[in-house]
Amino acid sequence: MRKRGYYKKKEFVGDHAYGRIDVARFINYLMLDGKKTVAEKVFYGAMDNIKETNKEDPITVFERALENATPLLEVVSQRVGGANYQIPREIRPERKFFLATHWIITAARSGKGKPMARKLADELIAASKNEGSAIKKKQDMHRMAEANRAFASLLRRRAPKQQ
16 A cells, blocks of 8 residues: 655746736636646736726736635535535635636636637626626625534544654
8 A cells, every 4th residue: 555645735936927926826727728828818918908997007906806706615515424514614725716716717708709808807807896706606605604604513624644
């Protein structure tokens, strides 16, 4: 039996325009089929659209959108005594970032009839104003966690094995 290995977290380098790690990670999540230059063009095009329409710093809008779309709680399915319960729990910071970006990108991709840069800019602007599909998704998740708050005591914390 082989020894259990541990996952080594990937070290990210900032993007070339802003030098920010969160922007680089967002671009990586935006990328499809390994086409990073296309994802970069879409993201930087969205930043240009935000600058034109809002007349404010696009990175500030990006930060505010991510902050507003970031969930605090999620529900996990736990089997207890033959029944499955949806148990609310806090989310790790890496997962918070992933969920927020995933919801923003999915909401932007679901729009039709406009270029992706424009759709992404619109979704980031809406999320920065606490509106839009990504914010609705966050509120739905929080509502579900609140509804199942009574089951929070059923969550078993498993300590990682140490050798």
